[in-house]
Amino acid sequence: MYNFLNDLARFNFLQYALVTGVLASVACGIIGTYVVVRRISFIADGIAHSVLAGMGSALFFRTVHGWEWVSPLYGAVAAALVTAIIIGVVSLWTKEREDTIIGALWAVGMAVGILFIARTPGYSTDLMSYLFGNILLVTEHDLWLMAGLDLLVVVAGVLFYNRFLAVCFDDEFARVAGLRVEVFYLALLCLTALTVVVLVTVVGIVMVIALLTLPVAIAGFFSRSLWQMMALSAMLSMVFTTAGLVVSYEPNYPTGATTIMICAVAYLVVVIGEGLRKRGRG
């Protein structure tokens, strides 16, 4: 702990990592709550995996073709948004099975990403960091981009709170009440996509879903309304990402995996605690 604080004062990368965790937590609390109550975590996970296509291709074009301006994070944003819109359009306007499409996009996104990365010299460390997180590799430029995404997600999520709430709770009624349900559903998927991109940086593609849903699940036990759930899960998520960073730093554990384990343990403790409390009462 002492070493961590000492290094935090000295090293930019550690400060960036800490700020990244906090930024990610805010988006995570707000959008994660919508994802959990609307039960679209499978969609969020599909989007997360498709992100590899964007990161892989961006890396390829940058390394092999010298397109310096293409950051993997831009690729991730593009891939996530395209996937979100395809899933949204399929589920709103076609009679295809939604879960089949999600599964396909999930796997194809991974495949495209892996092919590009395999053709990029020196690929293996990049692939590992995309899959399992690279919070210690965040640059100042990444940080600004993430702050921008975060701002967008938070402003939209808060400004249209009532509308997203209605679309998540009872979309048929929302339509009758005069809401453009398709617009709000697509917007929600796009916000989910942007949040996923921010989270991928923190815990990696494979583990995004846990960070997006577990803090919300814990908050669900103690919240009576959606906004309480958002505030509480954002705070929990800040605690978990920071703790993940602190705990993993000295023994040099993978930060993403450590963060997820902390989330999981906290969730388990709360579930068991609540179970015992209910049994004790009844």
Next chain:
Amino acid sequence: MSDPVIIMEDLSFSYDGHLVLEDVNLAIHEQELVSFVGPNGGGKTTLLKLMLGLLHPTKGTVRIFGKRPQDARPLIGYMPQHAHLDPQFPVSVMDVVLMGRLGLTRPFGPYTKADRIAAEEALRTLHVWDLRRKHFSALSGGQRQRVLIARALAPNPRLLLLDEPTAGLDVAIEGEFYELIRGFARKMTVVLVSHDLGFVSQLVHKVVCVKRSVVTHATSDITGEIISRVYGSEMKMVLHDRSNGGDIFKCITS
């Protein structure tokens, strides 16, 4: 008589090639209190959804206040069946009722003072103002029905569409419910779906029997023959009482 609130002309509706409604002709007028009755799967809810523009007729037309249904939505209050709602969803009663104001409130940000006043009025009308801070999922079935009716009333509609408002309702409070619905009908046109003919025949002016085709009866014209035609042999009439000045039918499934 004034122009009809709801007109359906030569309307048919098929779902996945399966004919649900056929050659429906229907006119419902201002301040009428009408019930759709018929067996499950007979097309009652489908008929409501066609009126809301949630479904579109395969053939024929629907006009609500002379407009296309989707354009008439600001004038309609709608209570769906609550079975499709997620019982774990964290939302308070007040927030549920405020959803009725979505089409009238400002395009973003919190609800306005006017929205809250309308929601309060609706909650008080349904005698559930005390429950406003409760979790929607913590309510009993009957309380949920009231909250969803309050949500339908919140936009101060001119046409109220209620899908199975009596489902899961305690028999003891049925009488109170009659009074509530009669009260609505003094201010607006009310259409309710019910498979409980006993409930509606004491209440409504007009019964629309829905079983693929549609036949409209004045309540006083309902006979045992009509009931068995609509429900088939499963239904039988067990009580025939003229004490309320009108005919009362209690129907049970055998």
